[in-house]
Amino acid sequence: MKVFKILLAVFIVLGLSMSVANSAGKEPYKIGAIFSVTGPASFLGEPEKNTVIMLQEQINKAGGINGHPIEVIIEDSKSDETQSVLASKKLLESDKVLAIIGPSTTGESMALVPIMNTAKTPLVSCAAGAPITQPVNERHWIFKTPQYDFSVVEAIYAYMKSKGIAKVGIMTVSTGFGDSGKKALQELAPKYGITIAADERYGPKDSDMSTQLTKIKAAGAQAVINWSIGPTQVVVTKNWHALKMGMPLFQSHGWGSKKNIELAGKAAEGVIAPLGRLVVWDKLADKHPQKALLKKYSADYEAKYKSEPGTFGGHAYDSLMMVVEAIKKVGPDKAKIRNYIETKINKWPGTGGIFNMSSKDHCGLDKDALEMVVVKNGDWEILK
Amino acid sequence: MFTVFLQFLFSGLTTGAVYALVGLGFNIIYNATSIINLAQGEFVVVGGLLMWLFSESFKLPFLVSAVLTILVSGLLALLMERLTIKPLPKTDLLLMIMITVAVSILLRGLLMFKFGKNPYVYPPFTEGEPFIIAGAVIQQQTLWVIGITFSCIILIYLFFNRTLIGKAMRACAVNPTAAMLVGIDVEKMIMLSFVLSAMVGAIGGIAVTPISLMEYDKGPMLAVKGFCAAIMGGLGRGRGSVAGGFIIGILESMTAGYIHSGLKDAVALLILLAILFFKPAGIFGSKTALQMRRF
Numbered sequence: 273m274k275v276f277k278i279l280l281a282v283f284i285v286l287g288l289s290m291s292v293a294n295s296a297g298k299e300p301y302k303i304g305a306i307f308s309v310t311g312p313a314s315f316l317g318e319p320e321k322n323t324v325i326m327l328q329e330q331i332n333k334a335g336g337i338n339g340h341p342i343e344v345i346i347e348d349s350k351s352d353e354t355q356s357v358l359a360s361k362k363l364l365e366s367d368k369v370l371a372i373i374g375p376s377t378t379g380e381s382m383a384l385v386p387i388m389n390t391a392k393t394p395l396v397s398c399a400a401g402a403p404i405t406q407p408v409n410e411r412h413w414i415f416k417t418p419q420y421d422f423s424v425v426e427a428i429y430a431y432m433k434s435k436g437i438a439k440v441g442i443m444t445v446s447t448g449f450g451d452s453g454k455k456a457l458q459e460l461a462p463k464y465g466i467t468i469a470a471d472e473r474y475g476p477k478d479s480d481m482s483t484q485l486t487k488i489k490a491a492g493a494q495a496v497i498n499w500s501i502g503p504t505q506v507v508v509t510k511n512w513h514a515l516k517m518g519m520p521l522f523q524s525h526g527w528g529s530k531k532n533i534e535l536a537g538k539a540a541e542g543v544i545a546p547l548g549r550l551v552v553w554d555k556l557a558d559k560h561p562q563k564a565l566l567k568k569y570s571a572d573y574e575a576k577y578k579s580e581p582g583t584f585g586g587h588a589y590d591s592l593m594m595v596v597e598a599i600k601k602v603g604p605d606k607a608k609i610r611n612y613i614e615t616k617i618n619k620w621p622g623t624g625g626i627f628n629m630s631s632k633d634h635c636g637l638d639k640d641a642l643e644m645v646v647v648k649n650g651d652w653e654i655l656k
Numbered sequence: 657m658f659t660v661f662l663q664f665l666f667s668g669l670t671t672g673a674v675y676a677l678v679g680l681g682f683n684i685i686y687n688a689t690s691i692i693n694l695a696q697g698e699f700v701v702v703g704g705l706l707m708w709l710f711s712e713s714f715k716l717p718f719l720v721s722a723v724l725t726i727l728v729s730g731l732l733a734l735l736m737e738r739l740t741i742k743p744l745p746k747t748d749l750l751l752m753i754m755i756t757v758a759v760s761i762l763l764r765g766l767l768m769f770k771f772g773k774n775p776y777v778y779p780p781f782t783e784g785e786p787f788i789i790a791g792a793v794i795q796q797q798t799l800w801v802i803g804i805t806f807s808c809i810i811l812i813y814l815f816f817n818r819t820l821i822g823k824a825m826r827a828c829a830v831n832p833t834a835a836m837l838v839g840i841d842v843e844k845m846i847m848l849s850f851v852l853s854a855m856v857g858a859i860g861g862i863a864v865t866p867i868s869l870m871e872y873d874k875g876p877m878l879a880v881k882g883f884c885a886a887i888m889g890g891l892g893r894g895r896g897s898v899a900g901g902f903i904i905g906i907l908e909s910m911t912a913g914y915i916h917s918g919l920k921d922a923v924a925l926l927i928l929l930a931i932l933f934f935k936p937a938g939i940f941g942s943k944t945a946l947q948m949r950r951f
Contacts, residue, residue: 312873314773315773315774318773443917446918472912472917473916473917473918474912474917474920475877475921477874477877477878478671478868479670479671479674479864479867479868479869480667480670480671480867480868480909481667482663482666482667482670482793483663483664483667483668483909483912483913483917484912484917486660486663486664486667486913487660487912487913487917490660502775502871503775503868503869503871506775506777506869507867507868507869510867514786514793514795515663515793516793531774535775535776535777535869
């Protein structure tokens with residue numbers, strides 16, 4: 273029984289630490305957040321939640337927004353569309369938030385599009401899928417901070433073109449992340465004069481991808497592009513290394529974690545990926561507009577959580593800071609917040625890149641937000 | 657062309673060996689209790705993660721870490737059995753199976769709290785370049801996994817067929833009442849079967865983590881594939897589950913290689929269905945055993 277009591281105590285403490293202590297003074301501004309804190313997409317939701325909690329503390333310590341503290345109400349969507357719809361209803365109807373940031377995945381974000389448009393409340397999604405913000409005229413209230421998948425693909429293809437690679441083998445994981453990557457890889461190939469010699473798939477928990485790599489090699493490809501997140505990209509890297517493929521391996525932007533280099537060890541040497549500048553901030557020129565904020569965010573996050581924030585935490589940073597800046601400038605008015613984000617977030621440095629929102633683009637990033645990065649001696653190196 | 661075929665085969669052996677080891681664990685508990693322990697996949701994860709904890713985090717020597725991992729996993733299964741299975745009325749098999757599902761969810765939650773959501777890995781048992789046979793590459797660790805799988809099956813076969821305790825455990829599954837009447841401590845045998853299967857699961861986890869990495873939520877996938885392996889070979893037959901595991905692994909790899917990688921899970925499961933349709937007892941199972949099955 274003692275074990276249960278301890279467990280109970282742990283849950284209570286966790287619950288308390290999540291509820292927000294309001295700093296006294298003016299009435300707080302409420303912002304909703306829906307993240308996949310648990311469930312299969314929890315690798316996204318956890319750094320996002322951590323980031324938001326950290327930023328809320330920092331903002332309130334610095335006096336909040338014009339004297340008003342902010343209160344970010346975080347809901348766990350359990351990586352489930354239905355749960356995120358329920359969470360949004362709660363945030364909109366009972367908490368009466370000014371804006372919502374998140375959800376973490378494309379599917380969940382799509383489920384919220386009609387709800388947010390009806391509620392006339394801005395949503396700044398932390399998911400990458402293009403349909404979240406396109407077509408823009410039907411996404412009046414919807415924004416997103418991660419770059420488009422096709423921007424990542426464009427970065428890879430442009431680099432390949434410059435290196436004379438014209439025939440590639442692609443392998444994608446059979447999840448939403450892999451599906452959208454596969455689609456972008458197929459659609460953009462002709463534009464860059466690239467042919468896809470082999471188009472392979474694998475499951476998110478598979479333990480060996482030698483078969484797919486062997487097929488790609490037999491098909492006569494000049495390079496492999498792997499599109500996945502989590503452990504499978506490490507397994508692919510190890511298999512690629514063991515098979516001595518004699519061709520470069522390109523990973524998606526999901527590769528952007530030091531953890532992956534650690535796990536793959538020497539097999540990771542030479543792997544190329546288009547990554548946001550968050551993981552390579554220390555390699556940027558000092559005058560780069562993103563450098564100062566990336567340095568502060570990385571250092572603060574690592575000091576607080578003893579782990580690196582990663583690209584995904586950065587999406588939450590950008591989403592929240594955009595909303596916070598809008599409230600600071602135009603006050604607690606949903607329509608004005610929306611207009612501010614659409615028109616005034618221009619040359620705005622965030623963790624994901626330099627944002628240029630407009631009435632035609634509710635994401636504001638293109639392939640220039642990414643750097644081609646190669647793994648060299650266990651560290652990242654920016655390719656010119 | 658032969659090289660490519662061989663590479664597909666090696667890839668299939670790698671995944672198949674993992675399925676086989678999980679399938680073996682299912683069989684041990686089934687043989688003693690005629691229930692399916694759906695937390696079996698979690699014990700593989702426990703094995704891999706504890707091994708990482710002992711060898712990488714506490715920096716203990718390899719063998720010490722392995723023994724500790726296996727013992728702790730066994731202890732965990734002992735607790736599981738004492739706290740969740742023993743208090744139940746023995747007649748309700750379905751209820752017991754549901755309980756194992758609950759335990760698997762609980763274990764996954766605890767693992768997430770302790771280890772977080774990141775994958776873990778440690779170096780393979782023997783360092784060095786992979787072997788190259790006729791141009792195809794096979795990693796040293798794969799050979800370790802296959803070797804360990806076969807050692808486990810031999811030991812388990814000897815245990816169930818040559819030792820008194822092993823035979824007593826099998827008697828409990830066939831007819832617990834009769835087993836009790838001849839003086840077998842049925843409850844103790846059930847407890848033992850849980851401990852044993854968790855240990856086999858943990859051994860599997862220790863062996864495969866250097867190849868496939870381990871993270872807290874890998875259990876369900878392993879359980880599904882291992883269960884397929886056990887069913888395909890014939891529930892309760894140790895060598896059946898090993899054959900089943902390798903067949904599924906190789907089928908997946910060949911499908912991915914010669915048809916399309918997107919279809920590999922579907923084709924493997926279709927063949928499983930076909931086998932069960934024409935030979936419901938599985939490849940090695942007997943019809944009589946199937947009729948006597950309570951579940």
